[in-house]
Amino acid sequence: MKEQLQAGFVTTQADCYPSRVHAMPKVLARQDPVVYSDWTTASPLTRAQTESYARDGFLVLPHLLKPGEVVCLQREMAVLQGDTEGVDPELLIREPGSGALRSIFKVHEISRIFTRLAGDRRLAGIARFLLGDEVYIHQSRLNFKPAFRGKEFYWHSDFETWHVEDGMPRMRALSMSIVLTPNRSYNGPLMLIPGSHRQYISCVGETPDNHYVQSLKKQEYGVPDDDSLRALAETGGIETPLGPVGTVILFDCNTMHGSNSNITPFPRSNFFAVYNALSNRLVAPFGGKRPRPDFLAKRGTPQALPIHEGDIA
Amino acid sequence: MKEQLQAGFVTTQADCYPSRVHAMPKVLARQDPVVYSDWTTASPLTRAQTESYARDGFLVLPHLLKPGEVVCLQREMAVLQGDTEGVDPELLIREPGSGALRSIFKVHEISRIFTRLAGDRRLAGIARFLLGDEVYIHQSRLNFKPAFRGKEFYWHSDFETWHVEDGMPRMRALSMSIVLTPNRSYNGPLMLIPGSHRQYISCVGETPDNHYVQSLKKQEYGVPDDDSLRALAETGGIETPLGPVGTVILFDCNTMHGSNSNITPFPRSNFFAVYNALSNRLVAPFGGKRPRPDFLAKRGTPQALPIHEGDIA
Numbered sequence: 001m002k003e004q005l006q007a008g009f010v011t012t013q014a015d016c017y018p019s020r021v022h023a024m025p026k027v028l029a030r031q032d033p034v035v036y037s038d039w040t041t042a043s044p045l046t047r048a049q050t051e052s053y054a055r056d057g058f059l060v061l062p063h064l065l066k067p068g069e070v071v072c073l074q075r076e077m078a079v080l081q082g083d084t085e086g087v088d089p090e091l092l093i094r095e096p097g098s099g100a101l102r103s104i105f106k107v108h109e110i111s112r113i114f115t116r117l118a119g120d121r122r123l124a125g126i127a128r129f130l131l132g133d134e135v136y137i138h139q140s141r142l143n144f145k146p147a148f149r150g151k152e153f154y155w156h157s158d159f160e161t162w163h164v165e166d167g168m169p170r171m172r173a174l175s176m177s178i179v180l181t182p183n184r185s186y187n188g189p190l191m192l193i194p195g196s197h198r199q200y201i202s203c204v205g206e207t208p209d210n211h212y213v214q215s216l217k218k219q220e221y222g223v224p225d226d227d228s229l230r231a232l233a234e235t236g237g238i239e240t241p242l243g244p245v246g247t248v249i250l251f252d253c254n255t256m257h258g259s260n261s262n263i264t265p266f267p268r269s270n271f272f273a274v275y276n277a278l279s280n281r282l283v284a285p286f287g288g289k290r291p292r293p294d295f296l297a298k299r300g301t302p303q304a305l306p307i308h309e310g311d312i313a
Numbered sequence: 314m315k316e317q318l319q320a321g322f323v324t325t326q327a328d329c330y331p332s333r334v335h336a337m338p339k340v341l342a343r344q345d346p347v348v349y350s351d352w353t354t355a356s357p358l359t360r361a362q363t364e365s366y367a368r369d370g371f372l373v374l375p376h377l378l379k380p381g382e383v384v385c386l387q388r389e390m391a392v393l394q395g396d397t398e399g400v401d402p403e404l405l406i407r408e409p410g411s412g413a414l415r416s417i418f419k420v421h422e423i424s425r426i427f428t429r430l431a432g433d434r435r436l437a438g439i440a441r442f443l444l445g446d447e448v449y450i451h452q453s454r455l456n457f458k459p460a461f462r463g464k465e466f467y468w469h470s471d472f473e474t475w476h477v478e479d480g481m482p483r484m485r486a487l488s489m490s491i492v493l494t495p496n497r498s499y500n501g502p503l504m505l506i507p508g509s510h511r512q513y514i515s516c517v518g519e520t521p522d523n524h525y526v527q528s529l530k531k532q533e534y535g536v537p538d539d540d541s542l543r544a545l546a547e548t549g550g551i552e553t554p555l556g557p558v559g560t561v562i563l564f565d566c567n568t569m570h571g572s573n574s575n576i577t578p579f580p581r582s583n584f585f586a587v588y589n590a591l592s593n594r595l596v597a598p599f600g601g602k603r604p605r606p607d608f609l610a611k612r613g614t615p616q617a618l619p620i621h622e623g624d625i626a
Contacts, residue, residue: 147539147543148539148542152465152573152574152576154576155576184551185498185499185553186498186504186551186553186573188573191499191576191577226460226461226578229461229578230460230578233577233578233579234578238497238499238577240498240499258576259576260465260499260501260573260574260575260576260577261465261573261574262573263465263467263468263504263571263572263573264504264546264551264573265539265542265543265546265547266546
C-alpha cells in the first residue's frame with residue numbers, strides 16, 4: 001500500500017532517475033557528466049587517469065599517501081575500533097549474527113585525523129576537479145570486514161539509494177575508499193563493474209519505512225535485478241582493485257559495486273568518504289519517505305570542505 | 314549430554330584422530346603418509362608434481378582432459394542440472410534461502426559419463442599411485458555455486474568429518490575437483506591452505522544426530538577454531554587455483570579448504586570425486602553416532618574401481 005507522503009518531504013524537483021516505483025526493472029541512460037571539469041595540465045589527475053575514470057567509473061591510485069601517513073591512519077583506526085565507549089551507538093553498525101563491528105559512521109567528524117584526511121588536498125582536490133565544484137562530505141565511515149565471518153555486500157549503485165532515500169538530485173558525487181588492511185583476492189575485496197556508471201538501473205518495488213536500519217546490515221530493497229546485472233557484467237566484466245595499504249580507490253556514485261564474504265583470517269578495512277558537489281546538495285527524498293539520519297546523509301546547507309595542505313601526522 | 318552409543322556403531326579400532334570430544338581445540342600431528350607410493354619414472358605424476366602434492370597437500374593439473382571431453386562433461390552437467398525429475402530427492406541439496414540447486418550427489422552412479430570420468434585412468438591412476446592401493450569412490454557430486462546467491466562454504470578438513478561421522482580410519486583418501494565453469498578470483502573459488510594437511514585440527518563440541526541434513530547447507534559442527542585457522546593461514550598462506558575449464562584440482566583429505574560467497578552473475582560448477590584406498594574402508598563412525606547415508610559415504614565392502622582407458626565421449 002502506497003504510504004501517504006509526509007508533509008515537508010515532498011520535493012518539487014523533477015525526478016530524472018526514478019527507482020522503486022515500477023513493477024519491472026528499467027535501464028535508463030545517465031543524464032549527467034562523469035567528469036565535470038575540462039582537463040588541463042594543472043589538473044590533479046593526468047589526462048590518462050581522467051579519461052580512465054570517465055570511461056570505467058573508477059580509478060585506482062596506489063601511492064597517493066606516504067607510508068608514515070598510512071601507519072598513522074591505521075593506528076587511529078585501531079584506536080576507534082578498540083574503544084567505542086564514547087561513540088554514539090547509532091554510528092556503530094554490527095554484523096548480523098556475530099555482532100562484530102562492521103562500520104563506524106561519521107568518522108570524519110569524530111576523529112581529528114580522519115577529518116584531516118577527508119579534507120586533504122590530494123583527495124579533496126581530485127573530488128573538486130572531477131565534480132567541477134566545491135565539495136562537502138555527504139557521508140563517511142570506517143568499514144571493517146571482519147575475518148572469518150565477514151558477510152557479503154550485494155551489488156548496488158550508491159546513487160540509487162542516495163537519490164531515492166536521501167534526495168540527492170543528480171549524479172555529481174563520488175566515493176573514495178582508502179585501503180587500510182591488505183586487500184587480497186580472497187578476503188572479500190571491492191568488486192566494480194567498469195562502465196556501469198553510464199546506465200542507471202531503476203529497481204523494482206517500494207522502500208519500507210526506516211529501511212536504513214536493516215539495509216546497513218543486509219541490502220534487500222533498491223536491489224538491481226539479475227538480468228540487468230548480468231548484462232552489465234557481461235559487457236564490462238568485473239574488476240577487483242588490489243593495491244597495497246594506502247591505495248585510494250575513487251568511484252563514481254553510480255558505479256555498480258559489491259563484495260563477497262570473507263571467511264579468511266585476514267580482515268579487510270578501509271576508510272570511506274563520499275564527496276558531493278556543493279551545488280548538488282540534498283532535497284527531499286525522491287522516494288517520498290522521511291529522510292535517513294544525518295550520519296548517513298548530510299542535510300541542510302553544507303559548507304564547502306576546508307582544504308588542508310601538507311602531510312597527515 | 315553425551316548420548317548413549319548405539320549398538321552396532323561402536324568401533325573397536327583405536328581413534329588416532331579424536332575430534333569433537335574436548336572442550337578446547339587441539340592441534341595433532343598427522344600420523345599417516347601423504348604419498349603412499351615411491352616415485353618412479355613410470356608414475357603418473359612427475360617427481361616435481363609428487364613432491365609438490367606431498368608438501369602442499371594439493372596439486373593443480375590444467376590440461377589433463379581434452380577440450381572435446383570437457384564439452385561432453387559440461388553438456389552432461391547441464392542435462393542433470395536441468396532435469397532432476399528422475400533423481401532421488403535425497404541426492405539433491407539446495408541453497409538455504411533461495412532454494413537453488415547446490416549439489417547432486419552420487420553422480421558417478423546416476424550418470425554413465427561421470428561413472429566413466431571417475432574411473433578414467435588419468436584420474437584414478439593418480440589416486441592409486443598417491444594412495445598406494447586400489448581405490449573406490451567414497452563420495453561424488455556435482456557442485457553448483459549459483460550466480461548472485463551462492464553461499465560461502467566455511468573452512469573444513471574433509472577427513473575430520475569422514476572420520477568422526479563416517480568412520481574413515483586413516484588419512485588415505487583424496488579429492489579431485491574437475492572445473493566445469495571458469496573459476497575466477499571473484500566467483501567464490503576453492504581456497505586451500507598449503508601445508509595444512511600435516512596437522513589435524515581436533516574441533517570442539519559434539520555432533521548432533523542427523524547432522525548431515527543441515528551441514529550440507531551450512532557447516533556448524535566440526536568447525537575449526539579461529540586461532541588454529543589463523544596459525545595455519547599465517548604459516549601456509551591461502552591459494553585459490555584458477556585454471557581453465559577441465560582443470561583438475563587434487564587435494565589430500567586433510568587439507569583445510571573453503572570458499573567465499575558468489576554474488577557475481579557467473580556460476581561456479583565442478584565435478585567432485587573422493588577416492589579412498591580400498592584398505593581404508595569405513596568402520597563404525599568414531600563419533601559413535603549412526604553413520605551418514607550411503608550417498609555421502611560408501612559403506613560395506615567396496616570393490617576396486619574398474620579403470621577405463623582412452624577418451625571420454
